Amino acid sequence: MDLVQFVIILIVVGFLLWMVNNYIPMDRKIKQILNVVVVIAVVLWVGNLFGIFDSVRSIHIGK
Numbered sequence: 001m002d003l004v005q006f007v008i009i010l011i012v013v014g015f016l017l018w019m020v021n022n023y024i025p026m027d028r029k030i031k032q033i034l035n036v037v038v039v040i041a042v043v044l045w046v047g048n049l050f051g052i053f054d055s056v057r058s059i060h061i062g063k
Contacts, residue, residue, distance in 0.1 A: 001049065013042060 017038050021031055047053055 006049070010042070013038065 017035065020026075020034065026034075044053075
């Protein structure tokens with residue numbers, strides 16, 4: 001993935017989250033939960049892109 005595509009995706013996700021927060025009437029708690037879920041998803045996606053989780057995949061629990 002190009003750096004330009006990466007930045008564009010982050011901008012689009014941020015813009016969509018901003019639009020939801022400003023223009024869709026929701027309870028404050030639901031908006032907070034939505035924001036946390038989106039931020040966690042983006043952090044996991046970025047971590048996966050940069051290979052941070054490659055070492056975690058080699059860990060096996062159980063048999």
